[in-house]
Amino acid sequence: MVSQVSEAMLDVIADALVDKGYILLSDIIPDYVSLALLEKMQVEQNIKFKKAAIGRGVEQQINANIRSDKISWLDNQDHTDREYLSIMDQLKEGLNRRLFMGLFDFESHYAVYEPGAFYKKHVDALHGSQNRILSTVFFLNPDWQECDGGELVIYDERDQALAVVSPKMGTLVLFLSERFPHEVCPTFKTRNSIAGWFRVSNANHGF
Numbered sequence: 288m289v290s291q292v293s294e295a296m297l298d299v300i301a302d303a304l305v306d307k308g309y310i311l312l313s314d315i316i317p318d319y320v321s322l323a324l325l326e327k328m329q330v331e332q333n334i335k336f337k338k339a340a341i342g343r344g345v346e347q348q349i350n351a352n353i354r355s356d357k358i359s360w361l362d363n364q365d366h367t368d369r370e371y372l373s374i375m376d377q378l379k380e381g382l383n384r385r386l387f388m389g390l391f392d393f394e395s396h397y398a399v400y401e402p403g404a405f406y407k408k409h410v411d412a413l414h415g416s417q418n419r420i421l422s423t424v425f426f427l428n429p430d431w432q433e434c435d436g437g438e439l440v441i442y443d444e445r446d447q448a449l450a451v452v453s454p455k456m457g458t459l460v461l462f463l464s465e466r467f468p469h470e471v472c473p474t475f476k477t478r479n480s481i482a483g484w485f486r487v488s489n490a491n492h493g494f
C-alpha cells in the first residue's frame with residue numbers, strides 16, 4: 288500500500304518553508320508505516336548499524352566527540368524503506384511544483400542514539416558542496432518523556448534556539464539544510480530516528 292500526501296498538506300509545508308524555513312509535522316506518516324520502520328530498526332540494530340562518520344570522501348572520519356550515533360542507510364529495494372521513500376518522493380515532487388526548488392534525489396539513514404549519545408551542533412550542507420538543500424528528521428520513539436532527553440534543538444543564524452523538539456514517535460521535522468545549525472542533546476534512553484536530505488544534482492547547483 289502506498290500512502291498519499293494530500294495537496295493541502297503540501298501547501299502548508301511549502302508556505303512554512305517560505306515563511307520560516309522549517310516546519311514540524313505530526314500527521315504526515317501513517318502509523319502503520321512508522322511502526323514497520325521502528326520494528327525493522329529494532330531487528331537490525333545489532334546487525335547492520337555502523338558508527339556514523341562525519342565529512343565526505345577522503346576527509347570522512349569517525350569523531351565520537353562530535354557524534355556518537357550508529358546508522359544504516361535506507362534502501363529502495365526494501366519494502367518497508369520503500370514506503371517511507373515513496374512519501375519523501377511525493378514531498379519532493381510537491382515542493383518542486385510549488386517552489387521550484389530543483390530537488391533531485393533523497394538520501395537517508397536510520398540512526399540509533401544509545402544512552403549517552405549525542406550529535407553536537409552542526410550544519411547538514413557538507414563542506415565544499417551545497418547540494419544538501421532540505422533536511423528531514425523523523426522520530427520513532429513511542430512513549431518518549433521529557434526527562435528522556437535527546438531533544439533536537441534548531442538554532443537560527445544568530446545562534447538563538449528556535450525550536451526544541453522532543454523526538455516523539457511520528458514527528459517529522461523539515462528544515463533548509465544551509466540555514467539552520469542544530470544539535471541532538473545527549474539522550475538518556477535509546478533514541479531512534481531517520482535523518483534524510485533532499486539534494487539538487489550538481490548540474491542544478493547554484494539555482
Ligand SMILES: O=C(O)CCC(=O)C(=O)O
Pocket residue numbers: 398406411424438439469470471480481482
Ligand atoms: O536525529 C536527529 O534529531 C538529527 C540528526 C542530525 O542532525 C543528522 O543526522 O544530521
Ligand SMILES: [Fe+2]
Pocket residue numbers: 409410411469
Ligand atoms: Fe543534522
